[in-house]
Amino acid sequence: MSNFDINQFKIELEPFYKAQSTEVELYTAAYNLGLPVMIKGPTGCGKSRFIEYMAYKLDKPIITVSCNEDITASDLIGRFLLDTNGTRWVDGPLTLAARYGAICYLDEIVEARQDTMVVIHSLTDHRRELMLDKKGELVKAHSDFQLVISYNPAYQSLMKDLKQSTKQRFTGMDFDYVSAELETSIVVKESGVDSDIATKLVKLAQATRNLVGHGIDEGASTRLLNYAGKLIASGVAVKDACNMALVCPITDDVEIRTTMKSAIDAIFD
């Protein structure tokens, strides 16, 4: 166990990320102080990309856990396994990160059940320690350890919200769709289309975002724009690409689809 190499979790190639404002500085400051960070924002606006980028920048390993409602506390902390000689303790991702010093990123934390979330409490306050009660060990967090969670406020319902006691252990950062120019430049960089098409794609995405609450739950994300851009760059006809990447995935409503088709027709002549 002691020869565990945490560096395998380091990011080797620099992920493409364009800062919207001061988020890089803010995050760096929080990391240096060991403060847990909570990142909110709609789907596909660059939350995960940002964390990866920061891990690269700070040259720290990052362990990502995508949460779902079947995740239990022991999936995070670790558990005893049976083996030929009896039982053996295996660290979970959270314990690994705390023990060896990594950024632990819990993606879409609201998806996890309430009881699961409570285990992170002792790591996120002044104690910075994790009690492995089954093993009888108290893990003191490594100085490089940091906990980052992300969630999408649009999904929030009565059933799925973070408890106040959890929320108030984090510093928060709001992410939103980036400004049109920035998004255009991202699409250009990521997908390789020219800036004229990228501008129009962004316009189309904004059209879908305007319809939120009128039959669309969430507008087209930057990620989808990149998909559309990549399709176009690979030679797919523009309108087909838009339909495939930006209309079809986000709605099943026939009327919204026709509206989006008209919007595509209006934007791309």
Add this chain to the structure above:
Amino acid sequence: MSEVSQYKPLNCAFNTIQRVFIENIEQAAKRLSEQGLIEYYKGAEFLAKIGQGDTLSIVFLKNMPWVGEFYGDGSIQKIVNFAYQKISMTPNKDAVKPFLNSFIDVIEHTNNDQLDEYLNLIEYHLNKTTFSIHGIHDTHASPSLLAMFANMHLLLEQLEFEGIYKWINYGLRYFQDHPKRQEEYFSLLSADSKAVFQRQRKGLLFIDVERKINLFQRALWKTEFMYAPYSPDFEKLEHFRPYLEDNIIRLPDIYELFNGVNACNRYMALMAHLIAHHQFTTKIVADNVSPQQRFFTEIFEDARVEYLAMQEYPGLKNLWLNLIPIVDEFDCDDKHQSCLRHRAIMLTYALFDDNHDYKNKTLLEYVEKFKTLMKTGKTSTSDSLNLGLKYLIKTRSASDALANMYFENTEVTYRDDNRSMWLFIEKFDEEDNIFEHQKKSEEEEKDKVEVIPPYYYDEWDYSYEAYKPDWVAVYERLHSHSDASKIDRILDKHSALVKQLKKILDLLKPQNKKRLRYQEEGSELDLDIALRSVIDIKNGSQPDTRINVDFEHDSRSVSVLLLLDLSESLNKVVGKFGQTILELSQEAVSLLAWAVEQLGDNFSISGFNSNTRQKVMYYHIKGYGEHWDDTVKARLADLRAEFSTRMGAAIRHGAHYLDLQQSDKKLMLVLTDGEPSDIDIYDPKTLIQDAHKAVQEVQQKGIYPYCISLDKKADEYIVDIFGSHYSVIDRIESLPQELPKLFLSLTK
């Protein structure tokens, strides 16, 4: 007179006819073939001799040159024969003149092979409406033929022949025996007539695309303008243009396919144009600008805002392009005609699209000026004014003032009346304030009692297998209230039953259990998963520790509407205690409401009765959001029974609200004591069939209808309405016991 001599004289003694003949023979000779001309002579001579004076021949002579030219040889003869044999020889001879006159509209709106179709239509109507009494044939003139002729242009313009037949048939079906109403119907005066007419119109109704248009403006411009559609046909607004004012868009309620552009796209084009104005137009003072100057300024302004809109959304061009008419540059003769509109439409097109063939120098010069201006990127409405004024001065011609105006194909249908760009400082009636009369003065408003306008529902006519549109008016009211303690006394009286019900309720409350698998801790071991974990362990891989199952109570998700029949018959006294059915219903409903409140289901109570189709009352007694408290009890205590039972409309209206409830199961309980009936209905089957149709509609919405009938003879008709969804309570006295039990068994 020398001119006349080249034509054969008309053999007719009326001087008046001879005079009209001389005026028209030249046209006739020009337009008609030799054969046609012979028919023309014969027809005019004949019509002067059938004993109706000179009028027929005069109308004939005036119209037929065009009609004969349009329909070809033989058509004039056919029309004369028809006029004589089918109209003049029946008591309808007054209709011959309007019949002949109607051809002016008929040739405008029909194809040249549709003469027979038109004649058949008239004959059909004549035969159906000319009625006889006591076997004396054709004694009475059709009461509605003249009225129909008066509206012929509207009918032919808006409807296909098939639609006209449907409209006629509807009128015949309901008003054949009622001459006065029939006339009203065929004059397009009555609401029924208009409703049927509207549904037969060609084209796409705005309400059918409203959501799409709404999403369209929201997606592209984030705007949320409301709509107030108007009917161009009835309000005589054919030339009325859409506009945007006070955040409300006035637009036609129907659009047809136009130049290959479908109605939905036409609405989108209109919307895009209006919003472009909204974005880019600023008001300028109109008082010192003449109407002609304004006219050209508006053209530049329209082009300017569309140019700007297309900078943002280049695809709008395709939307608009096919809606701008193209005219030939030399089509207008400015010696005899005013070419104002012709010049305007050419300019409109040239400003919009570079692919035009116009060579006019001034035009090209101004298009160039406009483009240079737009390229600077800084423009305003006053630039349009500037260009418009100058362009008018450059192109002005003396003939602009001529009354003979070139009109054809010069209107851009999707553009508004541009009222948004003009500011009138002095008051005068420049705008078309046709909706002014609808705005009531404040005092009038004050005098009016607040009432909710009625809802209109269609009613099913089983004998014709068709809906009667907007037939029933349903008025919604909160039920009046009295002493709530009356209901408490009823509950006290039935305390034994209440106790009994409580037991059933307790049994009902823990509803179905829902199994939760994959639990680390739970009440039972989930063998499947436990086995899987053991295998995992044997394999040396990580086992799933969540090998238990747990159980959770599944919550009830039921919405219930109890619809009470409050018709007069409920006042009947039944049973040995001398209670009326109404009192028994009251008791039953109180118990039921109490029981449902215990269960916590989403529950509402409404009552209905009717006094003809004009007045179906729908009373709210308990709303879905309300609790079983004193206000509700007070309303229930004040129940009154009067009038009749028009069940279909009440079911439809109840379903409207029940449909809005968010729950898995929706139940509509109808408590009634007899079959549907109303005093304006003579065939008892009509309302039964309508109620049946309403039940079907409700089922399509995912609602489960169920009828509790107190009519011992209900078996005769209840199956026809509710299928198998009913119970008949024979001993009405037992209703208070039966109703809650029935409900509980239905929702178990």
